[in-house]
Amino acid sequence: MNSRLRPWREAATVVLAAGGGGEASGGRAAFDYEVLLLRRSPRSAFMPSAHVFPGGVADAADFSPEWLPLLPAPPPAVRAGGPPRPPLFAAERPELGSPLPGEVAFRICAIRETFEEAGVLLLAPADQGRPAPGRPARLLPAGRLPPAAELGEWRRRVQRQPGAFLQLCRHLRCAPNIWALHEWSDWLTPAGRAGRGGRRYDTAFYLCCLGQRPPPASHDQQEVTAYQWTKPPEAIELFKSQDIWIPPPQFYELCRLCNFPLLHDLHKFGFERALEGCERWMPVLLIASDGYMQLLPGDELYPEDPDFTGERKPMLTTNKKIEDVLKEAARLHRIVIQDLNNVAIHVNVQPKYKHINPLPLNTKTGNNSRL
Ligand SMILES: CC(C)(COP(=O)(O)O)[C@@H](O)C(=O)NCCC(=O)NCCSC(=O)CCC(=O)O
Ligand SMILES: Nc1ncnc2c1ncn2[C@@H]1O[C@H](COP(=O)(O)O)[C@@H](OP(=O)(O)O)[C@H]1O
Ligand SMILES: [Mg+2]
Numbered sequence: 001m002n003s004r005l006r007p008w009r010e011a012a013t014v015v016l017a018a019g020g021g022g023e024a025s026g027g028r029a030a031f032d033y034e035v036l037l038l039r040r041s042p043r044s045a046f047m048p049s050a051h052v053f054p055g056g057v058a059d060a061a062d063f064s065p066e067w068l069p070l071l072p073a074p075p076p077a078v079r080a081g082g083p084p085r086p087p088l089f090a091a092e093r094p095e096l097g098s099p100l101p102g103e104v105a106f107r108i109c110a111i112r113e114t115f116e117e118a119g120v121l122l123l124a125p126a127d128q129g130r131p132a133p134g135r136p137a138r139l140l141p142a143g144r145l146p147p148a149a150e151l152g153e154w155r156r157r158v159q160r161q162p163g164a165f166l167q168l169c170r171h172l173r174c175a176p177n178i179w180a181l182h183e184w185s186d187w188l189t190p191a192g193r194a195g196r197g198g199r200r201y202d203t204a205f206y207l208c209c210l211g212q213r214p215p216p217a218s219h220d221q222q223e224v225t226a227y228q229w230t231k232p233p234e235a236i237e238l239f240k241s242q243d244i245w246i247p248p249p250q251f252y253e254l255c256r257l258c259n260f261p262l263l264h265d266l267h268k269f270g271f272e273r274a275l276e277g278c279e280r281w282m283p284v285l286l287i288a289s290d291g292y293m294q295l296l297p298g299d300e301l302y303p304e305d306p307d308f309t310g311e312r313k314p315m316l317t318t319n320k321k322i323e324d325v326l327k328e329a330a331r332l333h334r335i336v337i338q339d340l341n342n343v344a345i346h347v348n349v350q351p352k353y354k355h356i357n358p359l360p361l362n363t364k365t366g367n368n369s370r371l
Helices: 065-070 102-118 148-160 164-172 232-240 248-257 263-276 322-328
Strands: 009-019 033-040 055-057 123-125 174-176 182-188 201-210 224-230 284-288 291-295 315-317 333-339 342-347
Touching: 009 102, 009 248, 009 263, 033 102, 033 232, 033 248, 055 102, 065 164, 102 148, 102 164, 102 174, 102 201, 102 224, 148 164, 164 174, 182 248, 182 263, 201 248, 201 263, 224 232, 232 248, 248 333, 248 342, 284 322, 291 322, 322 333
Parallel strands: 009 201, 284 315
Antiparallel strands: 009 033, 009 055, 033 224, 123 174, 182 201, 284 291, 291 333, 333 342
């Protein structure tokens, strides 16, 4: 699609999981890893105060050809084949005059944003050669990093000027650890749920598993006002108790992670599955009399010709109650939102590209029996 006709911004985000070690016991304690959640500023023009994964809008600097000499070759499995991909990765970008493929640039974007927003640097030594994708990644040893004050100064420079991230990598003789990020999903903000100024985002979600304890993070006191490392079921509990608000895409992805108590299993699944392909999802809103639903591809009510630009019919409506709409449907793939923190995913369709369905964790009190 012509970028001038595309009424959304292109962004990348990373589901960063850290831990491993596989100490298993019953219940939530069986999770041996935590994921990084950031609280957006209450002043954000889009999803204020929401808890999200680190990420943000791609910058022309993420597509700079100057990255090329620094980056490792993709692992063979990544290079081979052409699985189905969302348009985000496939789009040609003659306006940037860049030979950098989207699949590389959006990874750089996610890694840069993770540094800007959380101070976590997902880098690898530039001379490391090909990565070993079968294993969870590791961060640079502390000895390869500049002192904290200097790194803080770099962080502020990158926030002001994303091109400074390339300079930082050159300075450290490191490269963004792009092949530690595995394509996981792609969410397009529903037409009709745009933020202030019509903000919508086509966001590439990557999974990155670190085989080490969660590294120290820090918020930037601007765009991000708090951070926490949390086990996926704990994040759902915090949402349920209204301590935090998690937007639907991130909620959906956390419920998917709840299938994997062990980091190694999550990493293996994410790395192998990514080779199968990925599909862009734009939820379509169905407003009922007592709440609403976000219909997802595969659901029997999902429109054949969804209105991506929101010019025709961005929302569907019904006079019925949610309960009655649900009873009438056989093929379900939808997020049901009864109020802000009462959210349930109803899905009985086979996920595409060997993906996994979320665990059915209704956030109503008393329903999380599978945690
Ligand atoms: C794209 C972002 C990383 C934010 O970018 P920023 O430059 O502001 O840091 C972030 O928005 C993100 O992770 N987006 C992912 C998907 C998305 O856009 N979700 C929005 C869903 S909004 C929604 O569903 C409204 C909920 C409702 O009431 O229905
Ligand atoms: N102090 C602050 N409070 C709230 N939002 C801030 C902020 N400083 C920067 N931002 C916003 O954070 C966004 C940049 O995010 P990212 O770098 O993750 O893409 C910008 O939003 P907009 O692009 O919507 O204007 C910017 O306005
Ligand atoms: Mg951001």
